[in-house]
Each structure stands twice: as C-alpha cells, then as structure tokens.
Amino acid sequence: MKKKIYLSGPDRLLKNAKEVFEQKRALCEKYGFELLEYPEEVYKIKDTFENSRAVAEKRMELMKECDIVIADTRDFRSYLEPYSEVALEMGMAYALEKKIYSYMPDTRVCCERYSGETHYNEAMAQMVDENDVGFEPGPLNLMLEFSSTIVKGDFEDAIKKAAEDLQKGDLN
Amino acid sequence: MFIDREGKVRKPVIYLADFEMFLPTCEETVKYWKEVCDKYGFIGMFPGDGDPVEPGDNFWQRVFNSDYGHMLKCDVCFAQLDDWRGHEPDSGTLWELGWYVALGYPSYGFYGGPKTLLERKIERTEEDGVFYDSEGYAIEDKEYGFDNMLTLVKVADSFENACKLARADFDKQLIEAGYEPYKVKE
Structure with a gap:
C-alpha cells in the first residue's frame, strides 16, 4: 500500500492553489506516494470563524490518516520564520508520531541567513541581532529542526528524500 | 485547581510556550507570568526551568530533549502568539502548541x-x-x-485574560463534577 502524505504549507492561499496541488499530487505519484486531498472548503478565503474551525478539525483528522508530513518551511510574511500553520502542524505531526520532512531553499543557520548586523551577546550567551534579539542555532527553530528531516531544495527534493528513506527501510 | 486526565483534582501545570528566551527581558516576563499563574491556581513552567543543559556533544539535541521533557510534565499549554520577526508568531511556540492540541490538552493563546x-x-x-x-x-x-x-485554539488578548479563560473552563468542569470553583487570589 502506498504511504500517505499530508501537505503542510501555504499553497492553498495561492490563486492557482488547485493547480499547484495537482502538480504536487503528480510528484507524489511519481515517487510512489499518495497525496491526501484537502477538504474543498480549505480553499475558501472568506468565511465565518465557526466554519473555519470546522475545516481545521477536518484537516487535523486528515493528518491523523497520513504516514508522512511534507512541510514547506520557507520564510512566510516574516524573516527566518515559516508559515504559522506549518509550525503548528509540525508539532501536531510529531505528537501523532508521523515522519516529517521539511524543505527550504536555504538551509544555512538563522544567524547566517539574517540580512542585518549580528554579534555575540555574552550575558545572553547567544548570537543576537542589532536589537539584542537572539537567533536559533540551526536553520529553523530547535523544535522544528529536531523533529524533522530538513531537506535543502523544493517539494520534489523532499519527496525524493522520503522515497530514498522508504527504499532503505527507514520509513516502515 | 482542575480535574486531570485521571480524574484527580489538583493544580494544573501550565507549559509557557513563548519566545522570551531570545529577549533580554526574559527573566522579568517569566516571573510575572508565573505570579499570574499562581493567582489563578496554576503552576507555570518555563522551558528554561531547572538545571541548565550541560555544554558538550549534541548540545542542541539535548536542549530539544530538555524542552520536550518539560512539555511532557505539563497539563495545559499557554502560547505567546504575538508577531515574531514579521507577521507570524514564533514557530517554536506554534510547534509546542500544535503538539498539545493534537493530543487533546487544553490549549490557549495570548496575543495583543x-x-x-x-x-x-x-x-x-x-x-x-x-x-x-x-x-x-x-x-x-x-x-x-x-x-x-x-x-x-482559544486566544485571549493578554496573558492574564488567557488565565481567566482557562480558569472559567476549569471551574465549569469542577462545578459539573460537584466541586467548588477555585477562588482566585486577590
């Protein structure tokens, strides 16, 4: 039986969200996986809070059904931080004992990816920015980093890595 | 006080999921949160509580293990959802919140x-x-x-209001089970 994948990322907010989903479904098929289908309402941009919550509950049920979560951890509306739903879903996936792959184009540590000034703050014993705000030690927050396999690249690179792990028996 | 998963009435231990450890004001903020927790009958637990992780091999993996170990000791999650490095909350905070939500623990956010x-x-x-x-x-x-x-997740507009939300939920359970609600400290 094919391993089932849950897609965690902001794609559903794109104008061509369904097209992008189909492209990713095709990639999953290519590497021997099944991409779980979101509930249709996930694509609605305007809705009531109650309906939105009902959709979130359906998505959590969908995640319970999957074997693997592929998470898009690229920066989103911020610097050095992924999309809020992705971080939340990675924590959920870890609690549900799912295998998690996160992908991003640049896997250098946060401090190196930061475009501003950095220095070491002795009192805080960590690297900080101009405002003495500290950085995570790795490419992602510690909890995301150590709960997932980080892949440098795009969605296909993550799927490819999952397929390699499956072949090696690491995903059984 | 609250009713735990075994049906025992006791003080809930609250996991304080936050980004304060990256800020110089961490100590005073966490101290304030713990005082407010106490007022409402909760025990606040900060991921940095206890002995610091010893330097050495696999240091960050051991920090992860330590944080995760703190999470396993808690009954409830309070998550700081204010913007962090842009228009999104801190991803580590969200990861921890998601863990509690998926396992059905009471979870609350605070956000101004x-x-x-x-x-x-x-x-x-x-x-x-x-x-x-x-x-x-x-x-x-x-x-x-x-x-x-x-x-x-239920979200309040301040830390204290998140405590009030949780207090109201726990008191409701206590009353339904025939117990007195918790008397909030002045």
Whole structure:
C-alpha cells in the first residue's frame, strides 16, 4: 500500500492553489506516494470563524490518516520564520508520531541567513541581532529542526528524500 | 485547581510556550507570568526551568530533549502568539502548541495584536475582493487574527485574560463534577 502524505504549507492561499496541488499530487505519484486531498472548503478565503474551525478539525483528522508530513518551511510574511500553520502542524505531526520532512531553499543557520548586523551577546550567551534579539542555532527553530528531516531544495527534493528513506527501510 | 486526565483534582501545570528566551527581558516576563499563574491556581513552567543543559556533544539535541521533557510534565499549554520577526508568531511556540492540541490538552493563546488577519499591516494588493500579500498568498478573512488551523485554539488578548479563560473552563468542569470553583487570589 502506498504511504500517505499530508501537505503542510501555504499553497492553498495561492490563486492557482488547485493547480499547484495537482502538480504536487503528480510528484507524489511519481515517487510512489499518495497525496491526501484537502477538504474543498480549505480553499475558501472568506468565511465565518465557526466554519473555519470546522475545516481545521477536518484537516487535523486528515493528518491523523497520513504516514508522512511534507512541510514547506520557507520564510512566510516574516524573516527566518515559516508559515504559522506549518509550525503548528509540525508539532501536531510529531505528537501523532508521523515522519516529517521539511524543505527550504536555504538551509544555512538563522544567524547566517539574517540580512542585518549580528554579534555575540555574552550575558545572553547567544548570537543576537542589532536589537539584542537572539537567533536559533540551526536553520529553523530547535523544535522544528529536531523533529524533522530538513531537506535543502523544493517539494520534489523532499519527496525524493522520503522515497530514498522508504527504499532503505527507514520509513516502515 | 482542575480535574486531570485521571480524574484527580489538583493544580494544573501550565507549559509557557513563548519566545522570551531570545529577549533580554526574559527573566522579568517569566516571573510575572508565573505570579499570574499562581493567582489563578496554576503552576507555570518555563522551558528554561531547572538545571541548565550541560555544554558538550549534541548540545542542541539535548536542549530539544530538555524542552520536550518539560512539555511532557505539563497539563495545559499557554502560547505567546504575538508577531515574531514579521507577521507570524514564533514557530517554536506554534510547534509546542500544535503538539498539545493534537493530543487533546487544553490549549490557549495570548496575543495583543489586531483582531483579524486583514487588520494586520501586511503589504497587499486587491483582486476581486480578495487581498494578496507581496508573494501572491491570499490573506484570509475569517473573523480571526490567525490562519485557519489556529482556530483550534482559544486566544485571549493578554496573558492574564488567557488565565481567566482557562480558569472559567476549569471551574465549569469542577462545578459539573460537584466541586467548588477555585477562588482566585486577590
């Protein structure tokens, strides 16, 4: 039986969200996986809070059904931080004992990816920015980093890595 | 006081999921949170509580293990959802919150920002009544300050109000089970 994948990322907010989903479904098929289908309402941009919550509950049920979560951890509306739903879903996936792959184009540590000034703050014993705000030690927050396999690249690179792990028996 | 998963009445231990450890004001903020927790009958637990992780091999993996170990000791999650490095909450905080939500633990957020996503100052363009950010992602319009999955969490506008929300939920359970509600300290 094919391993089932849950897609965690902001794609559903794109104008061509369904097209992008189909492209990713095709990639999953290519590497021997099944991409779980979101509930249709996930694509609605305007809705009531109650309906939105009902959709979130359906998505959590969908995640319970999957074997693997592929998470898009690229920066989103911020610097050095992924999309809020992705971080939340990675924590959920870890609690549900799912295998998690996160992908991003640049896997250098946060401090190196930061475009501003950095220095070491002795009192805080960590690297900080101009405002003495500290950085995570790795490419992602510690909890995301150590709960997932980080892949440098795009969605296909993550799927490819999952397929390699499956072949090696690491995903059984 | 609250009723735990074994039906025992005791003080709940609250996991304080936050980004304070990156800030110089961490110590005083956590001290304040713990005092407020005490007022409402909770025990606040900060991920940095206890002995510091010893330097050495696999240091960060051991820090992860330590944080995760603290999470396993808690009954409830309070998550700091204020903007962090942009227009999103801290990802580590969200990871921890998601862990508690998935396992059915009472989970609350606190956040002092705008009431809806649309009210956030996100650079945008409009097309057919929908707003898109500069990368082409739609900004959700769902009577809420966060994206879809975060609707699974009750969010208050301050730490103390999150305590009040949780207190009301726990008191309701206590009363239904025939116990007195907790008397909040003055």
